[in-house]
Amino acid sequence: MSHPHPELGPPPPLPRDALRIVALGGLGEIGRNMTVLEYDGKLLVIDCGVLFPEEEQPGVDLILPDFEYLRGRLDDVEAIVLTHGHEDHIGGVPFLLRERNDIPLVGSRLTLAFLSAKLGEHRIKPELVQVAEGERHTFGSFDLEFFAVNHSIPDALAVGVRTPAGNLLHTGDFKMDQLPLDNRITDLGGFARFGSEGVDLLLSDSTNAEVPGFVTSERDISGVIDNVFAKAEKRVIVACFASHIHRVQQVLDAALAHGRKVAFVGRSMVRNMNIARELGYLKVPAGLLVDPRDLDELPSDEVVLVCTGSQGEPMAALSRMANRDHQIHIEPGDTVILASSLIPGNENSVNRVINGLTRWGAKVVHKGNALVHVSGHAPAGELLYVLNMVRPRNFMPIHGEWRHLRAHAQLAVLSGVPEDRVVIAEDGVVVDLHEGRARITGVVQAGYVYVDGTSVGDVTEAALKDRRILGEEGFISVVIVVESTTGKLIGEPQIHTRGAGIDSEAYDDVIPKIQETLERAAAEGVSDTAQLRQLVRRSIGRWVNESYRRRPMLVPVVVEV
Amino acid sequence: MSHPHPELGPPPPLPRDALRIVALGGLGEIGRNMTVLEYDGKLLVIDCGVLFPEEEQPGVDLILPDFEYLRGRLDDVEAIVLTHGHEDHIGGVPFLLRERNDIPLVGSRLTLAFLSAKLGEHRIKPELVQVAEGERHTFGSFDLEFFAVNHSIPDALAVGVRTPAGNLLHTGDFKMDQLPLDNRITDLGGFARFGSEGVDLLLSDSTNAEVPGFVTSERDISGVIDNVFAKAEKRVIVACFASHIHRVQQVLDAALAHGRKVAFVGRSMVRNMNIARELGYLKVPAGLLVDPRDLDELPSDEVVLVCTGSQGEPMAALSRMANRDHQIHIEPGDTVILASSLIPGNENSVNRVINGLTRWGAKVVHKGNALVHVSGHAPAGELLYVLNMVRPRNFMPIHGEWRHLRAHAQLAVLSGVPEDRVVIAEDGVVVDLHEGRARITGVVQAGYVYVDGTSVGDVTEAALKDRRILGEEGFISVVIVVESTTGKLIGEPQIHTRGAGIDSEAYDDVIPKIQETLERAAAEGVSDTAQLRQLVRRSIGRWVNESYRRRPMLVPVVVEV
Incomplete structure (x- = not known):
């Protein structure tokens, strides 16, 4: 396995029969995922996300990939493929389109709907190419095939890339829930078929590579949520990600079963659920939704609020409720469900919210005391299935910090990929697939670019x-x-x-x-x-x-x- | 159960036949534990610790309890009882002694040894009163009995306080490992005896009240550490708290069994292990220890380093190794064990250290992937034993954030303490035990006092x-x-x-x-x-x-x- 190469320089010119892979984000970090493929002078971008700042980046709103590697070559970009609609995969697109606004954006129906709403806020009218699992689309020399994958947002895709220099499979973010709410499972059969054809390089999601075993099905959460609703004495307040449509569906179902009305609170929650409902991804029974302003007219045991703020974001409704700084006052007997993961780095702020809510007498249900969330990423047991089905000639772990990339590399070796065919790269490290073999050949600029207020890159x-x-x-x-x-x-x-x-x-x-x-x-x-x-x-x-x-x-x- | 009382004012004068309890720290937070008892105009202080700052207190070195409540009454303080030698129980003593330096300090042998070393650094020569479990000592009207408790530092004590106004039991920090390495278990029998005599108010450690069940024995860690040593190819580097003598003992035992030499790295680790060795709490086989400077002469598979930095502290040896900023360079094949808990708030910095070490090729063993640490605090199952043995007339959860205090209060109610005899107080809230009943009667100043550089309280x-x-x-x-x-x-x-x-x-x-x-x-x-x-x-x-x-x-x- 490759170790860090501090001595790397600029990469050599790319041989005509080689495929170059450069991740501008997502390697060595969780977020701002962006991978650039190059063949014969043309480029294909897979995802273009943002990273949310930590305490080391005070006052910063967002962190972008550095687009410098693409500057001067933007006309060579055939397309940007978006694997799904999460911010760490699509959030950087408006900023890249500022530099060339007619790059075709390729993605599934829901992904493009979320992306369009975002681009509309930036007043950009994009070129959209809607695709679906099972389809093949060609962009220049890149022949793409899309595979269904199951993740914590509907309509996610993996992408197979056929080029004369070799075949590549990029899983996007995925897990392998075998009984998902929408019955759309990760297309392991498709992976196997592509593997039989010959996958020269597999790029696979490493987020949960350190976690042994298999995910619990989303379906198992429904019973837990139902139970919490059954015991709730007064209001139920559910905080989750504004993109987790299936989780919201479970809350709506539980509300209906227990005779409660639901109000969505917060701009992103309202916007996303409108999109999901219009496109049929969220089923809302007639009369279930109410306007938050009409809540006071209902008895407290007939109320459900769905809001964001599950990560303790200080400006979100939930934090403000915890601080008595919101029109909704927490009362003894209220039940709050944090129905989401705890993103590393947010422990303190989430803890503050839990303590604040508890102080005012709320019962707080969270993943530490009930099964109200399962991860959207495949743990080690599932990653091995993918490795064993695809049988890639070369392997490169993506989407993870060093600890996750190494753990995933270890799994690849255990599954039979030769050690010298496993490439651990960081952001900016250049990997060339040439004559059937992936090798690190250099490094390009791939630092953090900070967005603060209206400006990009001013904050250094x-x-x-x-x-x-x-x-x-x-x-x-x-x-x-x-x-x-x-x-x-x-x-x-x-x-x-x-x-x-x-x-x-x-x-x-x-x-x-x-x-x-x-x-x-x-x-x-x-x-x-x-x-x-x-x-x-x-x-x-x-x-x-x-x-x-x-x-x-x-x-x-x-x-x- | 009592809820927060924002309307509280200064407390009324204390009736002659009442006992007043005021926590100046440790309620609503994990750290700076300090409880002041008052009877008949005289005061007894139990613990005087520090709190370590979070991101909300940038640049601050330490946070002290506010001693304002004691000012003008320092001559009435009969003694300060230190339940054990952790910083969050003894760290504030040097600052309180600046205001009156002859207050008797009462504690066990090891506690006083750690405290004396700390006071020596502040150039204070204290009045020490050494006590041990089973002993009774009287300070004015306070008749104290000490009970052995098991915790993550040896020689910890609980303290029973008999006064004409009633009996109080303060558990200190404790857990109930039934097979501890030193065979010194928490004296549940003593608690039961004191309970039969009649405990009017129980103050008990709430840190793990949300955690169901029972602790795993420290003894179970030995086998895991031994296993890691057996598999280690090159150096073993163990990071743990400088006060966790039993954990270090386990490392020394494993080193001896596997033919490795041990070097202590870091000032606090060296100082504490010298004290523990001199007093017989740490058994060091002859020839096992080496000077860190002599490590280069040993083959890497005969080396063990024991250092601090398990919380990702940026200046500690371990962080500097992770950043290649230390004379010890991590090499592929090295094994690093983080043999400690992850204190909430330190997740990011510990994650950075794990990623840094992994990047250089180390295998990192931590509580997320192996049983290399057990908590020092009793979880819910054990707390119920204490409640059931003591059968207190009134209960007040201490040492915890709101979530922990409420969970512990809930356990007390389940165990049979009447709801109106369970008092949840925050720092500064005054609780009076009068005519057999504990009630909140007011609030006193108990804010954060910041230590930054050489000054106390300048940073507001x-x-x-x-x-x-x-x-x-x-x-x-x-x-x-x-x-x-x-x-x-x-x-x-x-x-x-x-x-x-x-x-x-x-x-x-x-x-x-x-x-x-x-x-x-x-x-x-x-x-x-x-x-x-x-x-x-x-x-x-x-x-x-x-x-x-x-x-x-x-x-x-x-x-x-």
């Missing part, structure tokens, strides 16, 4: 480093006004601090020190502002370190008049 | 709010120099931004706007600096919002010359 790593320092230590700014020719101080230095935990009374200790330093400098004929700034910085830095043992950001400002 | 909530804004958005500072009498601008406004993601070239857009605003103000005769500051703030704020949709901190500075 340097700005984030500043934010981390400011967020931990605050800053001290010292403004001095000097006579431009002599460098002589005019008036007193002005000190401003924020977040440094320094009382303004303490400024009196340091102002004389700064004045003294500047007097000495003036006497020595120092009048250069850069030098003066440096002197002020040192003087204030020494003081704050000695007095407080802290290291706030130091911002000396010298104004010449 | 306001400073942390500033840090959160700065950390998310950065700042823009605008310095203008004005003629003091006319308010007329001298020279150009100077703009400085950090972390705001604004390029300095963009300043040219806004400087004319500021100048124009100030010219207009000067024409209107505005020369007051506060007004000028406000004008500058508005002008820059409008620009940044319209151009970037961001909200950095705005710091206008007006200098008059």
Whole structure:
């Protein structure tokens, strides 16, 4: 198996009979999935998602793949294939289309509906190519075949890619629930057929590669939800992802069975459920839905609210209910169901929400105490089925952090893929499939691109480093006004601090020190502002370190008049 | 059961025949445990711990209980009882002793040894009173009896308090491993005896009240560790808490069995293991330990490193190894064992460490994939044993967040404590035991006190709010120099931004706007600096919002010359 190659350089030119695979996201991280295939000078993009920032990226709204690798070659892109409608697969599309807006977007009916709604918000009218499982479509030299896969959103696809340089299978995100609510199972038979034809490279979802065994069926959750409804004394509030149509269907079914009305709360929930209902993915019995504003007229034991916020997002309805900062006040006897996974990184915020709801007397049902969620990703037992059905000549784990990629690589080796045919790549690592063999040949730029407010890329790593320092230590700014020719101080230095935990009374200790330093400098004929700034910085830095043992950001400002 | 009482005011004077209980920490949070008992004007403190900050408290080193409730009454404190040697029970003692340094400190042999080492670092020589299980000691009107409890550190104690106003049992932190490595089990028989005498109020550890069932014995971990050692190809690196002497003992035993030498890495690990060894709590076979500097001379399959960093602490050895920022380079074939719990809030940093180690080729064994840790806290099954043995007249869950306190309260009700005798209190809530009945009677100040660098309390909530804004958005500072009498601008406004993601070239857009605003103000005769500051703030704020949709901190500075 390949280990990290810090010594990699730019890749060599691609031989004419080779297929190049470059992931710009999704390898070494969970999110912003994007894979670029290249054959004979033409490109095919599979997915274009976003990553949600962690505490290491303070203040950032979204993280995009770096499109630099595609710039200057956008006209060579034959299509963007979207495997399903989750944000980490489609969220980057509006930003890529800003650079070329007529790239054909290929996906299933629901995927394109979610994508169109998103693009509409960005005022982009896209070129859409709707496809379905079992179909074949050709885009330039890329001959694509689509396979049904089961995931935590309906209508997900895997994509087989036939090229003269070899065949590739990209699973997208999938699991193998054998009794899914919509009876649409992952097409393992199709994988097997494609495998018999010969799959030179398998790219497969690694998210749950560390988890042994098999998923529990979504169907098993229905009984649990029904049980919670049966015992609920007052309102039932269900928080889940706004894209999890099957979970919402289960809630609607339970509400109907227990004589409750349902209100959707939150913009994305309302928008997605409207789309799902119009397209027939969500079945809503007549009279079941009510407007949230009409809830007060119903007795509390006839009410169900469906909202987002299951990840503890501070602005979502659920967090605000937990903080008594929402028109819906949690009362003793209310039941809250967090019917979703806990995405790693959100533990603290979810815990805060659970404690807040509990404090006001709600009973909180979550995956820690009841089977109210199953993962959308195949664990190890199912991944082995895929490896054994496809029997790929080469294997490359995708969609996962290092721990997941390695675990999946290990499974591939156990299933019989030779160790030297298993390629563990990170984002930007170039993998060439040539003469039946996948090899790492180089690396291209694939860093994080930050979206903050309306701008893309303005917020750099340097700005984030500043934010981390400011967020931990605050800053001290010292403004001095000097006579431009002599460098002589005019008036007193002005000190401003924020977040440094320094009382303004303490400024009196340091102002004389700064004045003294500047007097000495003036006497020595120092009048250069850069030098003066440096002197002020040192003087204030020494003081704050000695007095407080802290290291706030130091911002000396010298104004010449 | 009591619900939160936002309407609570200061408590009434304490009747002479009543016992008052005020937790200054540990209720509504996991950490900074501290309970103050009052009888007849005299006080007894049980534990005085610290809380480790989360992302909501950026840059803070430690969080202390607020000692304000004790100020002015420190001479009435008869003693501080320390139930065991963990930081969340003893870490606040040096800070309290700064206010009165001769308060008797009461604890077991190991607890006092750990505490003395800590106080030595603060250059405090304390008054120590060593006690042991089975003993009774009187401090003023407080007649104390100590009971052995089993926890994730040796020599932990529960404390029974007899007063003329009633009897109280405080469990400290405990679990009920029936086959602990040191054969020192929780003295359930003692609890039962005290219960027969009559326990008016039970205060019991709620940390694991949501977890059903019983703990796995520490003994079961030995076999798993032995197995990992047997399979390890190269070095074994074990990360665990520096206070978990039994876990380290298991590692030493496995090392001996597999012909490996052991090196301790890290200041706290070395210090604690020296103390534990001197006092006989850790048995170290002759010749087993080596200096970390001598490791290079041993073949890698004869080496064990024991270090801290199991919580992903960025400065600990393990994180630095994961980042290739430590003299010990992880190589393919190394095995790393994270032999500790994952404290909520540390998920991200631990995940980063696991990914980093995996990336360099280490096999990482952790509680997610092997039984290499068991909790130190009793789950629901064991808590019921305690409730049933003690049969308390009143019950108050301690040591937990709201979710844990409520779950424990529920267990108490199920075990037969009447609902109106179960008191759920938060930090600062005053509970009076009077005429055999515990009731909430008021609330006192019990906020967070932040330690940052050398100072206690300088960093306030306001400073942390500033840090959160700065950390998310950065700042823009605008310095203008004005003629003091006319308010007329001298020279150009100077703009400085950090972390705001604004390029300095963009300043040219806004400087004319500021100048124009100030010219207009000067024409209107505005020369007051506060007004000028406000004008500058508005002008820059409008620009940044319209151009970037961001909200950095705005710091206008007006200098008059």
